Structure formats: structure tokens, C-alpha cells
Amino acid sequence: xxxxxxxxxxxxxxxxxxxxxxxxxxxxxxxxxxxxxxxxxxxxxxxxxxxxxxxxxxxxxxxxxxxxxxxxxxxxxxxxxxxxxxxxxxxxxxxxxxxxxxxxxxxxxxxxxxxxxxxxxxxxxxxxxxxxxxxxxxxxxxxxxxxxxxxxxxxxxxxxxxxxxxxxxxxxxxxxxxxxx
Amino acid sequence: xxxxxxxxxxxxxxxxxxxxxxxxxxxxxxxxxxxxxxxxxxxxxxxxxxxxxxxxxxxxxxxxxxxxxxxxxxxxxxxxxxxxxxxxxxxxxxxxxxxxxxxxxxxxxxxxxxxxxxxxxxxxxxxxxxxxxxxxxxxxxxxxxxxxxxxxxxxxxxxxxxxxxx
Numbered sequence: 001x002x003x004x005x006x007x008x009x010x011x012x013x014x015x016x017x018x019x020x021x022x023x024x025x026x027x028x029x030x031x032x033x034x035x036x037x038x039x040x041x042x043x044x045x046x047x048x049x050x051x052x053x054x055x056x057x058x059x060x061x062x063x064x065x066x067x068x069x070x071x072x073x074x075x076x077x078x079x080x081x082x083x084x085x086x087x088x089x090x091x092x093x094x095x096x097x098x099x100x101x102x103x104x105x106x107x108x109x110x111x112x113x114x115x116x117x118x119x120x121x122x123x124x125x126x127x128x129x130x131x132x133x134x135x136x137x138x139x140x141x142x143x144x145x146x147x148x149x150x151x152x153x154x155x156x157x158x159x160x161x162x163x164x165x166x167x168x169x170x171x172x173x174x175x176x177x178x179x180x181x
Numbered sequence: 182x183x184x185x186x187x188x189x190x191x192x193x194x195x196x197x198x199x200x201x202x203x204x205x206x207x208x209x210x211x212x213x214x215x216x217x218x219x220x221x222x223x224x225x226x227x228x229x230x231x232x233x234x235x236x237x238x239x240x241x242x243x244x245x246x247x248x249x250x251x252x253x254x255x256x257x258x259x260x261x262x263x264x265x266x267x268x269x270x271x272x273x274x275x276x277x278x279x280x281x282x283x284x285x286x287x288x289x290x291x292x293x294x295x296x297x298x299x300x301x302x303x304x305x306x307x308x309x310x311x312x313x314x315x316x317x318x319x320x321x322x323x324x325x326x327x328x329x330x331x332x333x334x335x336x337x338x339x340x341x342x343x344x345x346x347x
Contacts, residue, residue, distance in 0.1 A: 050220035051220045051221065051222060051225070053220075054212070054220055054221055054225045055222075055224050055225040055228070058225055058228040058229050058232065059228055061232065062228055062231065062232050062235065062317065062321075065232075065235055065239070065321075066235075066320070066321055066324055069239065069321075069324070069325055133289060134289065135287070136283060136287060136299055136300065136302065137217075137287035137288050137289055137298040137299040137300060137302075138217035138218070138298070138299035138302050139217065139218045139219075139298075140216065140217050140218055140219060140220065140222075142220070142222075143216050143217040143222055143299070143302055143306070144217070144299065144302065146222070147217075147222075147301070147302045147305045147306065148281070148283050148299075148300070148301075148302060151270070151281040151305065152280065152281060154305070154309070155266065155267070155270060155281075158263060158266055158309060158312060159263075161312070161313065161316060162259070162263050162312070162316070165259070165316040165319065165320060168320060168323070169256075169319065169320075169323060172323045172324065
């Protein structure tokens with residue numbers, strides 16, 4: 001049942017993404033992107049990942065507000081320019097070739113709903129699930145993984161965020177400090 | 182200070198924002214502090230806290246929200262969150278020679294009024310929350326300040342502060 005609902009949402013997301021690409025109005029494009037994001041959030045909720053669903057939802061709302069506020073209110077309302085036919089065909093051919101190459105990998109995946117990590121007896125995922133509460137004291141297993149067992153990854157993630165915002169500030173700052181004085 | 186006719190949105194939006202901003206902020210703080218017990222955590226809660234300031238900016242104009250959380254303070258808070266996270270990691274080395282060692286005493290969360298059960302995990306959540314909130318607010322301010330304007334037939338990026346002086 002869950003698979004059918006997720007499939008419906010996936011089709012909806014593909015349609016929304018296509019609308020966002022093909023429409024000429026920037027506002028409808030941004031709203032279509034928002035619809036895709038909310039559908040993705042519901043998909044996360046359905047497969048049992050409420051942490052990611054919450055994060056996806058709030059980031060979607062904030063980025064929608066930022067996009068509308070920061071881009072739409074300017075005079076950049078239309079997207080013009082035709083798509084290169086040869087480039088489009090080349091992209092489609094490349095995607096098709098990658099799909100053909102990736103088909104054996106799809107066939108070897110475990111069935112839907114069974115995590116691949118727990119199929120091995122000595123996998124770390126099994127250890128986290130069985131001993132996570134006792135070893136870290138966090139009832140939320142996701143928190144115990146991202147901030148205790150795999151905190152180094154989270155440090156890298158925080159560094160990525162810090163660096164990207166540093167870069168965005170450096171690029172978007174219009175006035176320099178020397179000019180001001 | 183404000184030379185615009187409308188510094189923000191309409192009276193209805195301003196009233197609702199005035200009532201709701203505290204609750205939204207509190208919800209973000211709740212998501213951050215309960216990140217180790219219920220779904221959520223530093224990233225999601227930080228975004229909700231940042232959205233409070235975004236709401237203030239949209240409803241009351243830029244000066245109101247910058248008066249509460251200035252650009253300099255936001256960048257300092259951003260760095261503070263990152264340094265706090267790193268400090269927790271390095272304290273693990275000082276304690277037991279392991280990076281990110283969970284050095285505070287851990288307990289299985291039982292009963293009421295026992296929020297901090299998971300050692301360093303709530304502290305890390307708070308650090309990440311501060312960092313994410315400050316940095317996302319900064320991004321919003323930077324993007325909202327800049328305008329694209331036609332100057333002498335060319336599109337250029339202009340700040341609103343500059344435009345007001347002209």
C-alpha cells in the first residue's frame with residue numbers, strides 16, 4: 001500500500017519538476033518546486049523517517065520564502081531562450097545509457113522495506129539498533145547515530161554549511177569594507 | 182529612518198506575526214532541545230528559529246528584525262555555534278583520547294523531568310541549532326537587501342540602503 005502511495009507521489013513530483021522547468025513564469029516555477037519538496041517530505045514520512053521529513057518541510061518553507069522574496073520581486077519575471085536540440089538529445093542519450101548500465105544494480109537491490117545494512121550479521125546498523133539506547137541514552141536512534149556514532153560526518157556537514165554561507169556572503173556582498181570608510 | 186511608505190506588510194499580517202512569533206521561536210527551541218528524544222534536532226529547529234526572524238523581516242521590515250539580531254551578531258553567533266561544536270569534539274580528546282567521545286554521563290531516559298539524558302548529544306544539538314539559525318538568517322538578510330536594478334541600461338546588483346541615499 002505504501003509503495004503505491006509513494007509511486008503516486010513520485011509521478012506527481014516528476015510532473016511538478018517538469019512544470020517548473022518548462023513554464024515561462026518564474027513565480028509558477030518556484031511554486032512548482034515547492035510542491036515537489038512537500039511531496040518529497042510526505043514520501044519521507046511514509047517510509048518512516050520523520051526527522052528528515054521535518055527538516056525537509058521547514059527548509060522547503062524557508063527556501064520558498066527566500067526564493068519568492070529575493071528573486072520574484074525584481075524585474076526578473078520571465079525565462080527566455082530556447083533549448084539547444086543537440087544538447088537535449090545528448091543529455092537524454094547519456095541518461096538512457098546510464099539507466100541501462102545501472103539496471104543490474106537495480107535488480108540486485110533487496111526488496112522494498114528491508115534495509116540492506118541489516119542483512120549482514122555483524123553490520124554496524126544492527127549494533128546501533130540493538131545497543132543505541134543503552135550506549136548513548138538517546139531515545140531517538142537517528143540522533144544517537146548522527147551525533148554520537150557518526151558525529152564526525154555531522155561535523156563535516158556543519159563545515160560544508162559554514163563554508164557555503166561564507167562563500168555566499170563573500171559573493172553577494174555588494175559593498176566592500178574599504179569603500180565604506 | 183524608514184523612508185518607505187510601507188515598512189512591512191498590512192496590519193493583519195503584523196498583528197498575527199506579533200502573536201505568533203514567540204510560539205514559533207519556542208517551537209524551534211523545543212525541537213532543538215528534544216532532538217535526542219523525539220524527531221527533530223539541531224538542523225530542523227535551527228531553521229524554525231531562523232524562520233521567526235524571517236517572519237519579523239517580512240512583516241515589520243528590515244530594521245525591526247535587524248534591531249533584534251544584527252548582521253554582526255548573526256555572524257558572531259554563526260561562528261560561535263561552529264566553534265562550540267568543535268570544542269565539544271575536542272573535549273572528547275581531552276577526556277579519553279577519542280574525537281567526539283561522549284564524555285558526559287549517560288543514562289537511559291526514564292520518567293519525567295529528565296531531559297538531558299544523552300551526554301553530549303543535546304549540547305551538539307544546541308550548537309548546531311545556533312549555527313543554522315544564525316547562518317540562514319544571514320543568507321535571508323543578504324538576499325533580501327540586494328535588488329537587481331536597471332542602471333544605465335545594464336542590470337546591476339544594488340543594495341536598498343544605497344538606493345535610499347540616492
